[in-house]
Amino acid sequence: MAPTIHYYCPCQSGESVQTPPPPHMASSSASFHPLHSLFFCEECDAVRCNRCVSIEVSGYYCPNCLFEVPSASVRAEKNSNRCARNCFSCPICRSTLQVVASDPPDGGDGRPSVSLSNVGEPPFFLYCNHCRWDSAEVGITFEKPTGLAAQLQKFEDSAPESLEFERLKEHFEPFLRTSSLSSLSHVPSTSSHHLPTSSATAAASAALARDVPGVGKYNPPARSRVGRDRTANKDEMPEYKSRMEISVLGQLGSEGDGSDVEALRRMETAEEIASLEQRWGNSWTTSSRTSDLRPLRIPLHSKVSKRCPTCRHILIKPEQKAQSVRYKIKLVAANYLPAMTVALPHTQGADTTRRPQAKAPSTSDDRNVGAIMAGKSYPFHLALTNPLYDPIQVRLSVQRMHVTAVTDGTAPEKARRTPFAVSLPTSSFPVAAFAEAWEYDDDDDMFGLEDDELGLEMGRTRDKDGKGKGKTVGVLEKRANVTVVGGEVVIGKEARGHVKFNMLVSYTYRSDDPLPSEDGAGTPSRTVAKTPEVKTFTFYTVVDLGPILPREEKVDPDI
Amino acid sequence: MPPIRDKFTIHSRAVVCQDVELKGDITIGPGTVVHPKATIFAIAGPIVIGSGCIIEEAAIIVNRRKEVMRVGDNNLFEIGCRVECPSVGNFNTISTRARVHHTVRITNYCVIGAACLVVPTDDETLDDYTSIFGPAAERRTWSGRGRIQEADLRLKHAEYLREMLPKFNRLRRGDGA
Numbered sequence: 001m002a003p004t005i006h007y008y009c010p011c012q013s014g015e016s017v018q019t020p021p022p023p024h025m026a027s028s029s030a031s032f033h034p035l036h037s038l039f040f041c042e043e044c045d046a047v048r049c050n051r052c053v054s055i056e057v058s059g060y061y062c063p064n065c066l067f068e069v070p071s072a073s074v075r076a077e078k079n080s081n082r083c084a085r086n087c088f089s090c091p092i093c094r095s096t097l098q099v100v101a102s103d104p105p106d107g108g109d110g111r112p113s114v115s116l117s118n119v120g121e122p123p124f125f126l127y128c129n130h131c132r133w134d135s136a137e138v139g140i141t142f143e144k145p146t147g148l149a150a151q152l153q154k155f156e157d158s159a160p161e162s163l164e165f166e167r168l169k170e171h172f173e174p175f176l177r178t179s180s181l182s183s184l185s186h187v188p189s190t191s192s193h194h195l196p197t198s199s200a201t202a203a204a205s206a207a208l209a210r211d212v213p214g215v216g217k218y219n220p221p222a223r224s225r226v227g228r229d230r231t232a233n234k235d236e237m238p239e240y241k242s243r244m245e246i247s248v249l250g251q252l253g254s255e256g257d258g259s260d261v262e263a264l265r266r267m268e269t270a271e272e273i274a275s276l277e278q279r280w281g282n283s284w285t286t287s288s289r290t291s292d293l294r295p296l297r298i299p300l301h302s303k304v305s306k307r308c309p310t311c312r313h314i315l316i317k318p319e320q321k322a323q324s325v326r327y328k329i330k331l332v333a334a335n336y337l338p339a340m341t342v343a344l345p346h347t348q349g350a351d352t353t354r355r356p357q358a359k360a361p362s363t364s365d366d367r368n369v370g371a372i373m374a375g376k377s378y379p380f381h382l383a384l385t386n387p388l389y390d391p392i393q394v395r396l397s398v399q400r401m402h403v404t405a406v407t408d409g410t411a412p413e414k415a416r417r418t419p420f421a422v423s424l425p426t427s428s429f430p431v432a433a434f435a436e437a438w439e440y441d442d443d444d445d446m447f448g449l450e451d452d453e454l455g456l457e458m459g460r461t462r463d464k465d466g467k468g469k470g471k472t473v474g475v476l477e478k479r480a481n482v483t484v485v486g487g488e489v490v491i492g493k494e495a496r497g498h499v500k501f502n503m504l505v506s507y508t509y510r511s512d513d514p515l516p517s518e519d520g521a522g523t524p525s526r527t528v529a530k531t532p533e534v535k536t537f538t539f540y541t542v543v544d545l546g547p548i549l550p551r552e553e554k555v556d557p558d559i
Numbered sequence: 560m561p562p563i564r565d566k567f568t569i570h571s572r573a574v575v576c577q578d579v580e581l582k583g584d585i586t587i588g589p590g591t592v593v594h595p596k597a598t599i600f601a602i603a604g605p606i607v608i609g610s611g612c613i614i615e616e617a618a619i620i621v622n623r624r625k626e627v628m629r630v631g632d633n634n635l636f637e638i639g640c641r642v643e644c645p646s647v648g649n650f651n652t653i654s655t656r657a658r659v660h661h662t663v664r665i666t667n668y669c670v671i672g673a674a675c676l677v678v679p680t681d682d683e684t685l686d687d688y689t690s691i692f693g694p695a696a697e698r699r700t701w702s703g704r705g706r707i708q709e710a711d712l713r714l715k716h717a718e719y720l721r722e723m724l725p726k727f728n729r730l731r732r733g734d735g736a
Contacts, residue, residue, distance in 0.1 A: 092699065093692055103707040125704070132670055132690040132701035271699070 003342045003380065006032035007333070008502075008540035011052035011309075019399065023500040023542045032542045035340075038333035039315040041308040047333055047539060053306040053315060060300045061322035062087055064096050068322045069300055079153070082297035086148045090128035091278055091293030097126040097135070099145050126295055138294055149297055161284045171240050263289065338394065338431065338507060339385040342543055344378060371549040372499060377490040379472035380545060382424075386431040386481040392509040395428040396485070399502040399540070419495030419548075424487040424503070425474045431483040431507075491548055499545040506538040563602060569731070570610075574721050577729040583622070588612075588632070592720040595728055597636075604628060609649070611717050612636070623661060631667070633713050640671075648687075650710055668706055672696075 008020040012031045021028035030051075039048045060069045062083035074080045088097040101121050124142045126135035135141065142148055157163075267273070274290045281296055306316040317329040372378060386392050477484040489499060511533050568586040569575055575587060576595040583601025587593070588610035596616045599606060604625045609632035614620065618636040621643050622628035631649040636642060639656040648667035653659065657671045664684040671677060672692035677685075685691075688701040724730075 100705055100708070103705060127705055130672060131692040131697075131699060133699070134702060134704050136704060137702060271697075 003545045009049035020540045040333040040336040057302045058305045059303045066322045087298040088295040093131040095130040100127045375493040391433045392507045393428045394507045434481045508536045577731045
């Protein structure tokens with residue numbers, strides 16, 4: 001397992017605590033994220049992760065035909081969370097279905113007797129190019145190759161579950177409307193996440209309130225509690241009478257009935273029962289036989305925009321067009337925080353030799369060579385890539401941990417000592433600024449510049465051991481905007497589990513003041529030679545070097 | 560091991576590019592197109608390829624058995640596939656990067672999906688219209704609907720290649736040992 005670095009987002013820890021949880025606990029993995037999934041809010045100067053940002057949908061589109069569906073129609077219509085055009089997914093392999101025409105009648109030798117026209121002949125059906133399923137096997141054919149969703153809609157609507165659902169919705173709708181009107185005036189929106197949706201529905205509900213004279217007499221401020229409103233509503237609601245008996249519904253192919261058992265007895269192969277992935281896309285439970293699976297319309301995907309939870313600044317705003325993958329606003333953490341990768345140099349030599357034999361991966365040798373064994377000390381390399389246009393000074397420090405329990409359940413008194421000790425360079429070291437590739441001379445190593453954004457990759461055949469470095473702890477290499485520092489980890493003899501430690505990274509950079517007004521310092525006077533603002537940002541990371549193998553085991557795990 | 564004696568019998572209407580690696584006793588029928596960088600190794604026994612086949616780049620057709628390996632007509636061997644079957648029928652499609660072991664016999668109108676590994680330990684014959692797909696190489700039977708359109712497409716594909724490939728690649732002329 002390759003060593004990894006994850007970054008810490010403080011959203012889970014509460015307002016007062018800023019330090020991350022101990023990394024050996026399983027629950028702490030929720031607070032650590034890879035850099036590519038993090039955002040950075042400039043106003044709050046803080047890292048935001050996917051769990052703490054507030055999300056709004058900015059548009060819906062079909063992933064197959066890339067047709068943008070307006071949000072109003074997605075919310076209003078009943079079945080409109082799926083594509084309304086000809087996009088269907090194969091029930092067997094869930095890939096996209098193609099609308100094809102039937103074969104023309106042939107002379108019997110497999111070769112077409114008449115030349116095939118472009119349009120083709122009816123009846124048309126859906127055909128999966130991947131698994132060669134076609135909808136004629138379930139009896140679905142069309143006379144026209146367009147507007148298929150509408151033609152299938154009639155079948156879907158007449159299903160008994162669908163009719164039952166419609167009846168339920170009609171039954172509850174008046175009560176929902178009145179209770180939402182009364183609750184709006186009482187409940188303040190605590191989380192900004194709900195604010196946009198409730199304002200939209202509030203506007204709609206207010207418009208409804210004006211039209212209906214009966215609701216005008218209903219005076220919400222007169223009542224003191226919302227709860228009492230709700231219970232009063234419940235008492236007024238008449239009992240719901242379902243459209244058909246529940247036992248009838250049970251025979252329609254849901255589980256646990258006599259007809260199902262009969263079908264199971266007559267089953268010949270395991271493929272006759274539909275698998276879970278094939279069935280959970282349905283809205284309600286259908287028959288569990290593969291032959292009863294029907295093609296479903298492809299569900300729409302949504303484009304979301306993300307906001308910082310505290311200052312409501314937009315962090316991510318996608319473009320309106322479905323086919324463009326770029327963003328109008330993109331404040332990702334990778335543009336602000338240095339990207340860090342960690343590598344164990346003694347494993348790199350083993351990995352590069354295995355690259356040509358990609359066809360038959362053998363993990364038996366890798367595990368013994370690349371692993372971390374108890375009782376030894378290993379150097380590791382940390383590569384930091386600076387994304388800013390200014391050079392930064394970085395200082396690393398390891399957070400002290402109190403290890404109170406070892407997962408293996410070994411003798412508790414030995415667990416008091418920390419199982420490994422990490423030494424890192426303590427002084428601050430610089431990382432050069434990011435510059436475009438064309439700014440460098442041709443003499444420098446140009447190949448390293450393409451990978452600047454990603455830092456050092458594992459597959460690099462640069463052999464650091466071959467350079468004959470005497471020291472392992474300290475700055476090892478500086479190249480373009482990447483600095484490689486070395487550290488060392490000493491594993492105790494009784495250590496088990498993963499080598500994981502929290503690391504505090506703080507970096508200082510000069511930000512030349514672009515807007516003199518916001519600083520308040522008044523920078524028009526250029527005689528004062530550069531009073532640039534020196535900012536420091538601090539964040540935590542967790543470095544995982546991999547599992548520790550106990551020393552005795554040198555057995556081939558494949559046996 | 561006796562040295563492999565090259566003996567290529569390439570029909571005059573077949574299109575075989577110069578960069579193809581051929582070894583052993585190989586017969587290629589009329590109308591077949593072999594793209595550059597394909598590999599056909601008749602190591603232990605001869606290979607006979609029918610008419611109208613399309614063998615794309617990096618495809619590997621290997622015969623390690625002493626018996627003749629017969630490949631039928633109008634098959635499509637997509638990029639990167641590896642086929643060692645003792646017999647292949649007509650109108651099959653072996654998709655990109657698929658691997659078919661020497662224990663399998665393919666009949667007609669079969670489709671081996673992309674990156675599927677058909678590597679059973681025992682000898683096996685795939686029936687007509689078998690379709691293999693997915694990462695676990697699941698199987699199902701194609702109903703055969705649409706086969707005429709697909710056959711027509713295959714013919715047009717081969718015809719187009721026969722016309723276009725010689726304009727951009729050097730051709731290997733058929734010759735003896």
